[in-house]
Amino acid sequence: MLAKALGAQSPPRTWVMGIINVTPDSFYDGGRIPDPDAALERAKQMLADGADILDVGGESSRPAADPVPLEAEWARVAPVLEALRPLGCPLSIDTYHAETARRALGLGIAMVNDITALRGDPDMAGVVADAGCDCVLMHMLGEPRTMQHAPHYDDVIDDLCAFFEERLAYATGQGISEEAVWLDPGFGFGKTPEHNLTILRRLAEFKRFRRPILVGTSNKSTIGAVLDAPLDDRLEGTAATVAIAIANGADCIRVHDVKAMARVAKMTDAIVRG
DSSP states (O other): OHHHHHHTOSSOOOEEEEEEEOOSSOTTTTTSOOSHHHHHHHHHHHHHHTOSEEEEESSOOSTTOOOOOHHHHHHHHHHHHHHHGGGOSOEEEEOSOHHHHHHHHHTTOOEEEETTTTOSOTTHHHHHHHHTOEEEEEOOSSOTTTTTSSOOOSSHHHHHHHHHHHHHHHHHHTTOOGGGEEEEOOTTSSOOHHHHHHHHHTGGGGGGGOSOBEEOOTTOHHHHHHHTOOTTSOHHHHHHHHHHHHHTTOSEEEESOHHHHHHHHHHHHHHHTO
């Protein structure tokens, strides 16, 4: 299992997950990977730049995004997964559709990254349990179409901890090994900028679950709000969030700009992990 391997690292370091979005409407790189050949070239560059895992997604989860039918999603990701298989690196499928995950697992992927934390499809937990693969449980308030409509929490960290406790119990109750589970607080998914910044400040509180923590802040709107920076000018802001996330306990960072963020991770690891 990837999660078990992560815990056995010697010396410990932060893992880097590179984002391969094969969608026309992704918030940052929509339409930039038009075919499997382009995806393969992007993947090779990401691995050369320091990526450990590649996360392939065929449906945008940006705010206000509409759902994509399963077959349309599969038509986007299947040829890309086939193209990336020979690379021999761990692959993740970013989906909440159980059938997409099942088919992708048949192509040898190592992880299911589910933004709904097994809530979006009642069959997903069984698919993950049967495969024995790793699984990311992410927190999201509502769904992409509605998640940014005045999100509210009594205390964002306490509420997320209660969510993770319930989701972990559900996952293990469905036969998923606890060692296979990763947690993602869902930066930007149903949170205001202040919620997101609070999550980074208090990220260490999620270590109570003794599971790897995945953080995805790359180029998101909170960075734009703080810096008053457009989408294509958020590299330094992303670097700051990545460094703080690692310092506060992140085990894996999910990023678009692998070369720069792998360097940020290496430098931050040298400081905080020793």
